[in-house]
Amino acid sequence: MNPVPRLEAAEIHVVRLPLVSPFTTSFGTQTHKEAVLVCLRSDGTTGWGESTAMPDPFYSYETNTTVCQVLRLYLLPVLLAATDLTPMDAPHLFRRVRGHPMAKAAAENALWDLWARRNDVPLFAALGGMARRIPSGISIGLQDSPERLLAAVADACAAGYHRVKIKIKRGQDEALVREVRRSFPALPLMVDANADYTPADFPLLQRLDDFNLMMMEQPLAEGDLFQHARLQARLRTPVCLDESIGTLSDAEAAHALGSCRVINIKQGRVGGLQAARAIAAFGLGHGLDVWSGGMLETGIGRAVNLHLQTLPGFSLPGDTSATARYFGEDIVDRPVELDADGFIGIPPGPGSGVAIVPDRLRRFCVGHEVITP
Numbered sequence: 501m502n503p504v505p506r507l508e509a510a511e512i513h514v515v516r517l518p519l520v521s522p523f524t525t526s527f528g529t530q531t532h533k534e535a536v537l538v539c540l541r542s543d544g545t546t547g548w549g550e551s552t553a554m555p556d557p558f559y560s561y562e563t564n565t566t567v568c569q570v571l572r573l574y575l576l577p578v579l580l581a582a583t584d585l586t587p588m589d590a591p592h593l594f595r596r597v598r599g600h601p602m603a604k605a606a607a608e609n610a611l612w613d614l615w616a617r618r619n620d621v622p623l624f625a626a627l628g629g630m631a632r633r634i635p636s637g638i639s640i641g642l643q644d645s646p647e648r649l650l651a652a653v654a655d656a657c658a659a660g661y662h663r664v665k666i667k668i669k670r671g672q673d674e675a676l677v678r679e680v681r682r683s684f685p686a687l688p689l690m691v692d693a694n695a696d697y698t699p700a701d702f703p704l705l706q707r708l709d710d711f712n713l714m715m716m717e718q719p720l721a722e723g724d725l726f727q728h729a730r731l732q733a734r735l736r737t738p739v740c741l742d743e744s745i746g747t748l749s750d751a752e753a754a755h756a757l758g759s760c761r762v763i764n765i766k767q768g769r770v771g772g773l774q775a776a777r778a779i780a781a782f783g784l785g786h787g788l789d790v791w792s793g794g795m796l797e798t799g800i801g802r803a804v805n806l807h808l809q810t811l812p813g814f815s816l817p818g819d820t821s822a823t824a825r826y827f828g829e830d831i832v833d834r835p836v837e838l839d840a841d842g843f844i845g846i847p848p849g850p851g852s853g854v855a856i857v858p859d860r861l862r863r864f865c866v867g868h869e870v871i872t873p
């Protein structure tokens with residue numbers, strides 16, 4: 501594949517899309533999706549990337565404001581100054597910037613898309629993945645009542661999702677899980693606490709072992725691999741780490757300590773597709789199950805997550821579900837749709853396979869800047 505000789509311009513777009521229904525987790529409720537997009541231009545071809553950061557530093561320390569600043573001042577100028585670029589160069593070019601993986605991933609994703617489009621290959625092939633459909637899972641936020649939760653789970657089952665994840669937090673956990681399990685005894689079911697519990701909650705978390713869960717995602721604090729290892733030793737249910745895994749080294753440490761048996765890879769959280777691919781390969785080689793999480797991405801990030809899941813190592817259904825669950829109108833065509841058997845096809849064509857709809861981008865845009873060499 502040929503490198504990108506040089507970039508003519510980079511753009512930062514901030515979009516704000518209304519969600520079809522509010523999404524609630526242990527750290528708060530979202531009514532809109534606000535996302536930072538990166539567009540890279542070279543010789544009439546454009547590549548797009550999306551940051552998974554949120555407006556507030558609740559899931560991670562990055563925010564849309566820090567992402568824009570790090571892109572504007574550091575990452576995009578470095579890309580604009582480089583020649584003969586491939587996406588594999590991005591981690592090296594970005595190495596002076598500590599942390600800020602979501603900003604790095606947005607720029608790296610745009611370079612992957614641009615590079616694949618210029619070489620007329622689909623993103624999954626550029627990544628080394630297989631042409632295959634992706635089994636879809638669903639993530640259901642905290643609901644106002646147990647009845648609403650049961651109705652949402654019933655809808656997910658009817659739609660054909662391959663597994664259902666429900667969010668839990670302290671005070672909204674054991675009774676809810678019991679209700680869901682009683683109504684859906686054979687459902688592939690898991691819970692996600694988004695780091696809401698502490699070691700004082702071990703007795704409660706151990707009681708969740710009774711409900712035959714596929715896994716328990718991120719029960720404890722992000723930085724606490726030690727306590728996750730103590731918890732995993734007390735549980736039959738596999739622990740899955742999400743927020744705790746920021747790098748391949750984190751995955752290696754978690755495996756060595758016995759902190760988890762499953763990893764939720766969000767490529768945005770780990771700094772991009774190359775890092776995600778390395779963690780998936782580590783999981784495959786060390787008996788860890790791996791799947792791809794979601795951050796309510798627009799169609800740009802949603803397509804990237806689909807391509808990523810064609811790689812070896814992604815052994816469980818991820819959180820990529822139909823666009824219509826989240827958005828009335830997305831900024832790209834085509835929307836992600838579920839086949840009747842709960843699988844999603846990879847968008848066809850070069851790069852990510854999705855196309856920006858300019859009118860919708862304009863309508864949902866709340867910020868735009870152009871950066872030139």
Ligand SMILES: [Mg+2]
Nearest residue numbers: 692717718742
């Ligand atoms: Mg999670």
